[in-house]
Amino acid sequence: MHGSSARGLVAGARLAKFNFSVPLASTLKAQCKIKLLHPGQGIHTTAKINSEPEPEMYDVKRGMKIWQTYGYGGIEEVGLGFARIPHVPRPGDVLVKVLASSVNPIDTAMLNGYGSQVIGLMRGLAKMETGTFTWNEPSFPLTVGRDFSGIVEKVGHGVNNLKVGDVVWGVVSPQRQGAHAEYVLAAASNVCTMPDTLTPEEGASIPYVALTTWSALTVSGLLTPFTARGCRVLLLGASGGIGTFASQLMSSWGVEVVSVCSKDNFDLVAGLGSSQIYDYQDPSTKEILISQGNFDLILNASGTEDMDYLQALKSWTGASFVTLSPPLLRNTDKMGIVRGMMQSVCQVVNKNALTLSEGRAYKWAFYMPNPLAFKEISSMVAKSQIVPVINRVYSFSETPEAYLAVSEGHGKGKTVITLEE
Ligand SMILES: NC(=O)c1ccc[n+]([C@@H]2O[C@H](COP(=O)([O-])OP(=O)(O)OC[C@H]3O[C@@H](n4cnc5c(N)ncnc54)[C@H](OP(=O)(O)O)[C@@H]3O)[C@@H](O)[C@H]2O)c1
Numbered sequence: 001m002h003g004s005s006a007r008g009l010v011a012g013a014r015l016a017k018f019n020f021s022v023p024l025a026s027t028l029k030a031q032c033k034i035k036l037l038h039p040g041q042g043i044h045t046t047a048k049i050n051s052e053p054e055p056e057m058y059d060v061k062r063g064m065k066i067w068q069t070y071g072y073g074g075i076e077e078v079g080l081g082f083a084r085i086p087h088v089p090r091p092g093d094v095l096v097k098v099l100a101s102s103v104n105p106i107d108t109a110m111l112n113g114y115g116s117q118v119i120g121l122m123r124g125l126a127k128m129e130t131g132t133f134t135w136n137e138p139s140f141p142l143t144v145g146r147d148f149s150g151i152v153e154k155v156g157h158g159v160n161n162l163k164v165g166d167v168v169w170g171v172v173s174p175q176r177q178g179a180h181a182e183y184v185l186a187a188a189s190n191v192c193t194m195p196d197t198l199t200p201e202e203g204a205s206i207p208y209v210a211l212t213t214w215s216a217l218t219v220s221g222l223l224t225p226f227t228a229r230g231c232r233v234l235l236l237g238a239s240g241g242i243g244t245f246a247s248q249l250m251s252s253w254g255v256e257v258v259s260v261c262s263k264d265n266f267d268l269v270a271g272l273g274s275s276q277i278y279d280y281q282d283p284s285t286k287e288i289l290i291s292q293g294n295f296d297l298i299l300n301a302s303g304t305e306d307m308d309y310l311q312a313l314k315s316w317t318g319a320s321f322v323t324l325s326p327p328l329l330r331n332t333d334k335m336g337i338v339r340g341m342m343q344s345v346c347q348v349v350n351k352n353a354l355t356l357s358e359g360r361a362y363k364w365a366f367y368m369p370n371p372l373a374f375k376e377i378s379s380m381v382a383k384s385q386i387v388p389v390i391n392r393v394y395s396f397s398e399t400p401e402a403y404l405a406v407s408e409g410h411g412k413g414k415t416v417i418t419l420e421e
């Protein structure tokens with residue numbers, strides 16, 4: 001793990017617009033100031049905010065620093081802003097003071113509009129609680145950042161698994177404002193006490209990849225901790241955030257893991273429980289793995305898709321190729337919800353029409369919240385059956401640099417942002 005280096009605020013990051021749609025207390029209307037970064041200068045100025053008050057939603061006395069964007073223009077559009085610290089308006093929510101958070105590929109993709117149609121719909125559906133609904137609820141200002149570690153600051157009604165002062169880790173769902181801020185609101189069911197063996201940075205690196213891996217292996221791949229022993233799994237993308245977690249989880253379940261990554265990462269991957277490792281840049285890799293042809297499951301966490309690998313699965317035993325790069329959100333972004341969904345269903349049916357005739361299935365996998373799995377993962381991490389793998393820790397002011405690193409791919413484990421100076 002490399003240490004963090006605080007190199008000050010990142011030049012080039014900026015807020016494109018500053019008509020905050022964040023509701024502000026009436027007493028502060030037109031007096032509040034946000035800090036803006038000038039592109040290329042890294043200095044602060046202030047701007048007045050003018051928006052309709054909804055005082056019940058924000059603590060009027062206190063503010064927080066938050067990374068936000070006002071447009072799908074990528075990392076260039078992200079800027080450091082200042083907003084009210086949220087209250088806990090809904091039963092079942094907790095407010096967490098963030099100690100560290102991680103950056104996942106979905107964060108940098110969302111800054112370019114990835115998933116905006118489906119996430120907008122989910123936001124609209126969430127608003128039905130208040131009696132309103134829109135098909136595509138606006139996303140801006142948008143803060144990304146799916147997983148975090150921190151300290152519980154406030155708890156909502158009905159929360160009985162957590163109390164103020166607990167040191168926790170958790171995930172905030174994509175339709176909610178993310179964790180790249182000093183405070184985050186999350187559903188208490190997606191937050192649990194963090195094992196005290198971890199630093200905040202280590203804790204922030206795990207929840208999102210852990211729950212995504214769990215969902216991919218158990219829901220899509222039909223593997224369970226009780227039936228996995230002795231299975232052979234081919235892991236594509238073994239050196240990334242998902243891959244480094246997945247190989248440890250499967251090894252501790254007794255799975256024989258065969259990994260594919262680049263040669264540079266062989267040492268890293270070898271220490272995480274793989275029995276064999278292959279270089280994806282070596283032209284003979286695919287041929288060798290297909291000729292073995294005896295995998296019960298292929299987990300594709302490489303971000304690319306090579307359907308030839310389906311032939312490496314056993315046939316007529318329920319074996320499946322599970323991909324973490326389904327086209328669903330890309331299709332809905334391009335074609336809208338209805339046409340995009342129909343196109344995605346056609347694609348998955350087409351792929352299965354070819355593979356089911358050979359007794360192999362092709363499936364998609366997604367992140368899914370799962371409180372029971374989260375508890376089990378906490379217990380495995382507390383026993384050091386799974387250890388965090390962190391590529392680099394960035395300071396909070398270096399957040400755009402962290403986005404840039406993740407957007408370039410080639411992750412070796414996780415990229416983390418710390419709020420500790
Ligand atoms: N569906 C969902 O809900 C969901 C949730 C989380 C993640 N994901 C997706 O799952 C994928 C993995 O996520 P992540 O966080 O692990 O990303 P990551 O940290 O960027 O890891 C991707 C890894 O794949 C490796 N790789 C690239 N091309 C490869 C190839 N042809 N064969 C084998 N390995 C290859 C890269 O290694 P090199 O550096 O050597 O190129 C890198 O280590 C991403 O595409 C992400 O978007 C989906």
